[in-house]
Amino acid sequence: MQKTILTTLLGLVMTATAQSPIAIVIHGGAGKIERKTLSPAREKEYHATLTRSLKAGHAVLKRGGSALDAVEVAIIVMEDSPLFNAGKGAVFTSAGRNEMDASIMDGRTLMAGAVGGVTVLKNPILAARAVMDKTPHVLLTNVGAEKFAKDVGLQIVKPDYFYTDRRWKQLQEWKAKQKNKKQSSLETI
Numbered sequence: 001m002q003k004t005i006l007t008t009l010l011g012l013v014m015t016a017t018a019q020s021p022i023a024i025v026i027h028g029g030a031g032k033i034e035r036k037t038l039s040p041a042r043e044k045e046y047h048a049t050l051t052r053s054l055k056a057g058h059a060v061l062k063r064g065g066s067a068l069d070a071v072e073v074a075i076i077v078m079e080d081s082p083l084f085n086a087g088k089g090a091v092f093t094s095a096g097r098n099e100m101d102a103s104i105m106d107g108r109t110l111m112a113g114a115v116g117g118v119t120v121l122k123n124p125i126l127a128a129r130a131v132m133d134k135t136p137h138v139l140l141t142n143v144g145a146e147k148f149a150k151d152v153g154l155q156i157v158k159p160d161y162f163y164t165d166r167r168w169k170q171l172q173e174w175k176a177k178q179k180n181k182k183q184s185s186l187e188t189i
Contacts, residue, residue, distance in 0.1 A: 022061040026053050026074050029085045046083055053077040068106055068129065075102070075125040082164045087123060090162050092171040098162035102128040103139075112138050115145040119162075122155040130154065 028050055038046075057074030061067070079087025090098040102124035103114035113132025116139060121127050127149040131140050140148055150156055 022058070024054060024057045024061060024070055024074065026050065026057065026078075028078065028083075031085070042083075049077065049081045049083055068104065071104060072125055072129055076123050079123050079125060082166070088162060089164055089167065091167050094171075094175070096171065098159060098167075100124045100162075104128045104132060106132070114139045115149070116141040118142065118145050118149075119159050120146055120156050121149050122157045122161065126154050 053074045057070040060070040078084040082089040090100050099117045101116045105112040113128045115127040
């Protein structure tokens, strides 16, 4: 049995239609979660949220919606959850801020949109899509991306919306490790 669960959990839902089968695949982020740190209840939460994400995207496809729309709604489910490193569950920078990135691409047209380093956009994926659909740009960052998102009517939240105790604790543990490494390297000199 594996000792770790990768948060790159993949889910696949397929439905046969008269024209062709439809499918959606999602992943819950990069990195790993040590099984010993994951309670059965937390694992159940992860699976439930991934299932909601899949079902939301699949529903769009099933009723004939575009792949871009399906991707967008699937990602919103994860961005709204504190479990994933996106939106509500974003990790902190070393400076103690939640900064998020999002990107989206249309495989048919090769058009793409992205935002980087945003701190107040409730759903960064919506801003990435708006960059693709409403600008000649591919990437907007930081304050410029946030101003653009506000101008096109996307939801702005206070930075503390993204705070979670779990992510704050991870930052503090990382800082302590960095401090110990620095002290250890100074002692060896």
